[in-house]
Amino acid sequence: MLRNTDSSYGWAAIALHWLMALAVFGLFGLGLYMVDLTYYDPWYRDSLALHKSIGVLLALVWTLRLLWRLLNPTPRDLSGSRVQALGAHAAHVLLYAMMLALFVSGYLISTADGRAIEVFNWFSVPSTLTGDNQEDLAGMVHEWLAWGLIALVALHALAALKHHFVDRDATLKRMITVIKQEQKP
Template sequence: MLKNSTSGYGLVAIALHWLMALAIFGMFGLGLYMVTLNFYHPWYHDALETHKSIGILVGLALVARVIWRISNPTPAGLSAKPLENTAAHLAHMLLYALIAALLVSGYLISTADGRSIDVFGWFQVPSLLQVENLEDSAGEVHEFLAWTLIVLVVAHAAAAVKHHVISKDNTLRRMLRPGL
């Protein structure tokens, strides 16, 4: 089952979910590693270019995910508690918003000097504006958003585990198996 139904997620939604989850944790880890490197470290520039390139790809995946979500039915919430279903919906919207804001702040850091972003040599994302000292303030915002996103993602994962272990419902299983 590729598409979502009112009862479960399809393979495309599940694949996009896990692809982005892996990318976000990987990008967070790479970001933590990058800030420990000095300018003369052999991997300093490569780590930065890799981080930027993956960030652009995550942005494309986010656009695909939002389009897919809009164009497919959203499976009904599993909880009998309407407040819990509403909280889950709001948490998902906040995750999307945080990812988008993180991508924008990363773009601003990378292009504030007028240079474009080279994405693995495949294509370039141009700089749309050049603002002096923008990269410093955008960097602070980027770091704050990254930590906020990771905290929310951990809470999201904990909620899924809670549903699986305590509530014993299919919340976690339906993100692992299409149509469930």
């Protein structure tokens, strides 16, 4: 079952979710690691190239996921509390928004001088805005957003665990596997 239903996510949504989770953690770790590398480290150049390439691809997957989300039903909230459901929705919207802001700020660092971003020698994303000290401002925003996103991701994961272990509902389970719809008699 590829598509979402009212009660469960489909395989496409599940795959997109975990692919992006992996990429977000990977980019965060790679980002922290690469900014402290010394000039003579063999990874000094490649780490940044990898970070930019994965970042651009993640932005594309982000777009795909948003489209998929809009074209599919969203499984209903299982908390039974309107406040909790609203909170969860707000957190999800914020996750998307922060990722988008991270893509934009990262893009603005590397393209501040008119250079394009090379994606794995495959294609390149051209520069658009170039301003005075743009790379510094965008860099600051990018770093703060990265920490902010990871904090929000932690909250997101804790909330999922709370659903699983405290509320004992299927919120986490249905993001891991497709749950067959209960057959109505």
